[in-house]
Amino acid sequence: MPFLLPLLLLGSQAYDPEIEAVMNRKRKEAAAAAASSTPATAGGDGRIPVPDKYAAKFQACLDQAVEAPDKGIAFAQQWRIDGGSFYARNCMGFAYARAERWAPAIIAFEQGADEAERNGEMVQSGRLWAQAGNAALAGGDAAKARDDFDAALARGLPDGVEKGEVHLDRARALVALNDGKGARESLDIALEQVAQDPLAWLLSATLARRSGEMKLAQAHIARAVQLSPDDASVALEEGNIAVLSNHEDMARSAWQRAVELAPDSPAAKAAGDNLSRLPASPPAE
Numbered sequence: 001m002p003f004l005l006p007l008l009l010l011g012s013q014a015y016d017p018e019i020e021a022v023m024n025r026k027r028k029e030a031a032a033a034a035a036s037s038t039p040a041t042a043g044g045d046g047r048i049p050v051p052d053k054y055a056a057k058f059q060a061c062l063d064q065a066v067e068a069p070d071k072g073i074a075f076a077q078q079w080r081i082d083g084g085s086f087y088a089r090n091c092m093g094f095a096y097a098r099a100e101r102w103a104p105a106i107i108a109f110e111q112g113a114d115e116a117e118r119n120g121e122m123v124q125s126g127r128l129w130a131q132a133g134n135a136a137l138a139g140g141d142a143a144k145a146r147d148d149f150d151a152a153l154a155r156g157l158p159d160g161v162e163k164g165e166v167h168l169d170r171a172r173a174l175v176a177l178n179d180g181k182g183a184r185e186s187l188d189i190a191l192e193q194v195a196q197d198p199l200a201w202l203l204s205a206t207l208a209r210r211s212g213e214m215k216l217a218q219a220h221i222a223r224a225v226q227l228s229p230d231d232a233s234v235a236l237e238e239g240n241i242a243v244l245s246n247h248e249d250m251a252r253s254a255w256q257r258a259v260e261l262a263p264d265s266p267a268a269k270a271a272g273d274n275l276s277r278l279p280a281s282p283p284a285e
Contacts (some may be wrong), residue, residue: 021217050087054084055247065095076095077264085115103139106148110128110148113132126151133173136148137176145173149170171184171187184207187200188204198231205217218245220236232257232261232271233267236255238250251278255275
């Protein structure tokens, strides 16, 4: 099937299934942040655990940022003057990120991280460095993102989801920097820390495919499919790996599933393009 190789190589430049999966996750987390009534949540929604002393003001700041980023920025600036500590800077970074103003978002998160560290809050500092890294990654500065993720990990994030998610994002930055070896090291740690996250297995499978490690790619995409059978991005990558492993029927089935799962998504479009380049199925006897 040599005619399919240029298709897949070109497709990987125009569309990355893992990027679609990450963006879907970020959109869901942003929606959860907007709907949530409690600020005591750590993760990709732009927030960190907040003590009771700051919780009400922090939630009000987030609400302003969700309603209109400029309002959130103004609220955070005044709150910082009034003693909001690094929690005000966290909200400021969140508000800038909502407006997709990545450079000031990075600055706000990094300043918050430094302030948290000066206050002896090393884990909180690590969480804010991770937020800065995500802002840098969203803004297209992979080198800055890598440095911020390294800073986050150096602050001693606890084992589990938080550390695993930082390693996932660090791997994405390293892929963008063409550091496949470093990306693999971070992904292997992430697979240990967040073994139930299908995105970790999808990222790992995609990197293995690009590195020519097809057995590893097959094993890891199978795990991603098991964990997330209704994800079009996972189905697309399953097909990509199958066709490069000389399993055309499996590729056809996976790509068709991607189209059916999310017809209007970029993953479905990429899968449809791949299907259009496959030879017609032989007639049933």
